[in-house]
Amino acid sequence: MTGTHRLEANGLTLGYRDRIVVEGLDLAVPPGRITAVVGANACGKSTLLRSMSRLLAPQSGQVLLDGRQIHSMPAKELARTLGLLPQSPLAPEGITVADLVGRGRHPHQRLLSRWRQEDDAAVAAALEATGTTELADRAIDELSGGQRQRVWIAMVLAQQTDLLLDEPTTFLDVNHQVEVLDLLTDLNRGRGTTIVMVLHDLNLAARYADHLVAMAAGRVHAAGAPGEVLTAGVVRTVFGLESRIVADPVSGRPLVLPIGRHHTEGADRAGEHGAAAGMRERDALQGGYARQPEERSSPGEPEA
Amino acid sequence: MNAVPAAPQGPASHGPVSHDPSASHGPAPHGPSASQGPAPGSAPGSSPVAARERGILAAPPELTGAVTHSRLRRGRRRRLVVLVLAALIAGVFLLTLMVGQTFYPLDQVVRVVLGEDVPGASFTVGRLRLPRAMLAVLAGACFGLGGVVFQTMLRNPLASPDIIGISSGASAAAAFAIIMLSMGGVQVSIVAIAGGLGVALAVYLLSFRGGLAGTRLILVGIGVAAMLDSVTAYVLSKAPQWELQEAMRWLTGSLNGAGYGTVMPVLVALAVLGPVLLSQSRALSLLRLGDDTAAALGVRTERTRILLIVAAVGLIAFATAATGPIAFVAFLSGPIAARIAGPAGSLLIPSALVGALLVLVADFAGQFLFGLRYPVGVVTGALGAPYLLYLIIRTNRTGGSL
Incomplete structure (x- = not known):
């Protein structure tokens, strides 16, 4: 850990x-x-x-x-x-936050062993780290989505x-x-x-x-x-999406700006794309969009 | 009591828990991976939010104390419920020994139970009422346990063995063995268990498709149950007149004619399979979080599930072989226990106690409250059917669980 x-x-x-x-x-x-x-x-x-x-x-x-x-x-x-938080874990009806977080202690407990001090300490630390200490006695069903997700993270944290x-x-x-x-x-x-x-x-x-x-x-x-x-080439291959990468003004990390069919960049790279005839007409008017024909492998792309 | 030692141990106890406490404070996060990726530029010590991060490593002792306190408080209600249920069972148990055609005072009943020879009482109480009451408690506990295991495991109160055909399977097999094959005693129990396990396996396989979906299993189970009930009805129609009374048990469940010979197999089953289920109670409660979550927490889901199914079906089948399928006890016990014991902790013991109390009270009521003597299954059936309707309506609205 x-x-x-x-x-x-x-x-x-x-x-x-x-x-x-x-x-x-x-x-x-x-x-x-x-x-x-x-x-x-x-x-x-x-x-x-x-x-x-x-x-x-x-x-x-x-x-x-x-x-x-x-x-x-x-x-x-x-x-x-190693702890895993699956995509959609299920919360038993009525279970309280502290109870749920305590379930994360299971790998540290032996068969039939009693609850130990360090289990409580781990639960308390997990609640504190996720800012859910105040929610400890509330039922999961009453929480907002964000709170609930923090509680689930607290549960895997308690697993240490x-x-x-x-x-x-x-x-x-x-x-x-x-x-x-x-x-x-x-x-x-x-x-x-x-x-x-x-x-x-x-x-x-x-x-x-x-x-x-x-x-x-x-x-x-x-x-x-x-x-x-994160380059335009990788985004194109991975997502089948044209994009422009700029520097995130906040963090300096790459920021992906997706380019759809309706928004174009540079009129000089017009191509014969688009699904419906109307699209084609508009594309022609607007200069199409920057995509090479052989790269049209996007799963979401409509077929004519 | 735990809050006091928490003070000195709180922060310190984290050290031994974590795998290598020294590394967590040192430069470990950067050491081995300095060559990979850009350095985030925030070593643990230099981070601006270092103070808050320290809270991640260990909780202040007073928070640990609060967690301990709230955990103990949650456990207290469940313990109280268990005690009250146990006391009620003991009370009704003694009452059923005392009350009947002839009334025997408490001291005589207690003397019989303790093995003394009391003229008159020894036969009526010792031979007739005591085994009947014992069978009520044991079979009720078996049904309660088996029911709540299935309901919890499949995350649906409708997934109880008496709804999804397991009780019907045990029952049909027992009726077939008695009437068609002229079996008796232990042989019937064995056939009933084989029937129950066979149906459980069949329902499991019919509804398994790359994973277990509760709803599909329930629908398949209801279909199988309907089929098996008609098998039981067909077998009963072939029964000679003098066996009808006995055969009727396989339709509704009854404690009539209970003797120590029928009590013993159920007692042994509960003594062996009950602890098996209790040893899995933590794993069972983790299965409620979904299979992936449970597996990620170290539960071997498939193995646990098979163990739980075999033990629960065993309990149901042994009890069914002794009493017939007492209607709705498996189905009712878990949800009632969940309502009164609250969501904290395992429901296994509370459900077993609720099941025992249900059968005990229902049999008592069936014998003495309505003038006519009804078999216990008629009374539990009358209780269970409205609850089933309520549950279906509620599930329909909310998609709720236990």
Whole structure:
């Protein structure tokens, strides 16, 4: 949990029955850093995270934690080193915040053992770190989305592990998204907790990650510092989207400005694109948009 | 009591918990990975929010004390409920021994229970009422436990074994064994258990599709239950007149004719399988957070689930083999226990106690309150059916769980 554990995937092939989702993927998670995994829908981000936390056995390849295959480690031992917050965990009806956060202590408890002082201390620390101490006796059902997400993070914090988070900011307002990411940064800087998270928002990923992994079609397309990884070319390959990258005036990190079909950049690169005839006409008027025909592989692109 | 030692231990106790306390304060975050990515420029010590970050490492002792306090308070209600339920069961148990065609005073009843020979009372209380009351408590506890395990595991109160066909399977198998194969005693129990497990497996396989979805399992189970109930009805229609009384048990559940021979298998089942379930109670409560969350917390979900299913089906089948499918006890116990014991802690013991109390009271009421003597299943059925309707309406509105 303190930046000393090494998590890596070697030649990982993952899938559900015959459907291969991730193929031959290699990934080394930098210890003590924040790693963000980005990529289009269904590119295998969540599947990768599930496998790295042992929820899904690889069809081939391996996930190593400090050189040991996690799929042959005892479940509780792994859970003392690596915690996962899935995309949509379920909260039992009526459960209180402190009770839920306490569930995170399970890997540290033996069969039938009694609750110990250090369990309470870990719960208290997790509540405090996530700013949920005041909510401790409230029922989860009564909380707002942002509060609830903080409580879930408190639960994995009580586990006292490195963290894997699957889209921790989904369904949150932008202020709550930033709040959650700030919290994770606090943890990383303060505790040295290694964090791996799947994020949808490219700009927030670039802002908060030390290490950015861009996935496309079940492989790592590019990985490294956000400034190196996030280029117009990578965004084009990974998302099938034209974009312009500028420097974020706040952080200096890359900021992705997507270019849709209706907004264009430079009239000199007009092409014969567009789905409907009307579109084509307008495109012609406006000079089209900057996209090369052979790159029209975006899944979202309408067909004529 | 825990708050006092918390003061000195609070911050210090974090050291031994974490894997390497020294590293968390040192330069570790930067050391091994300095070559990767841009340095974020904020080592733990130099960060402007260092003070708040310290709070991440260890909570102040008074907060630990507050957490301890609130945890103990949450546990207190559950403990109180368990005590009150146990006292009620003991009270009704003694009452059912005393009251009947003939009334026996408490001291005589207690002497019989303690094994003394009391003229008159020894036969009526010791041979007739005592095994009946014991069977009521044991079977009720089995149904309560088995029910709440399924309801919790599948995160749906409708997923109780008497709704999804497991009780029907055990019951149909037992009726078939008695009437068609002329079996008796332990043989019937074995056939009933095989029937229950077989149905559980069939329902599980029929509804499994790359994961277990509660709703699909419930719908499949209701279909299977309907089929099996018609099997039971068909078998009963073939029964000779003199076996009908006995056979009727397999439709509604009854404690009539309970003897120590029927009590023993249930007692053994509860003594063996009950602790198995209790040992899994923490894992069971984690399964409620979803399979992925539970697995990430170190629960081996598939193995836990199989263990829970086999133990719960075993309990249901043993109880069903002894009493028939007492309607709705498995279905009612868990939700009632959840209402009165609150959401904190495991519901296994409260549900077992609620189940025991339900059967005990329902049998007592069925025998003496309505003039006619009704089998216990008729009374629990009358209680359970309105609750089932209420639950379906409520689930329809909120998609709620236990």
